[in-house]
Amino acid sequence: MEETPPCPECGGRTRLRKGDYGSFYSCRRYPDCKGRVDAGGKKKRRQRGKGKAAAKR
Ligand SMILES: [Zn+2]
Numbered sequence: 110m111e112e113t114p115p116c117p118e119c120g121g122r123t124r125l126r127k128g129d130y131g132s133f134y135s136c137r138r139y140p141d142c143k144g145r146v147d148a149g150g151k152k153k154r155r156q157r158g159k160g161k162a163a164a165k166r
Contacts, residue, residue, distance in 0.1 A: 113125065113134050116134075116136040116137075116138075117144045118142050121136060121137060121142065121144075123135060123137060123144070131147070133147050133148050134147075134148060
């Protein structure tokens with residue numbers, strides 16, 4: 110079984126998800142509840158160029 114932290118918003122269950130910024134736990138009630146917990150990644154990516162596309166041109 111997977112261990113998942115409780116949702117910080119509603120205290121409910123969360124599930125592990127993987128996104129561009131690494132793994133995180135999102136509430137199972139999403140999108141009704143938007144609570145999420147960082148999985149505390151081994152892979153922590155920092156993206157510095159966040160408005161780069163907009164600045165380009
Ligand atoms: Zn929740």
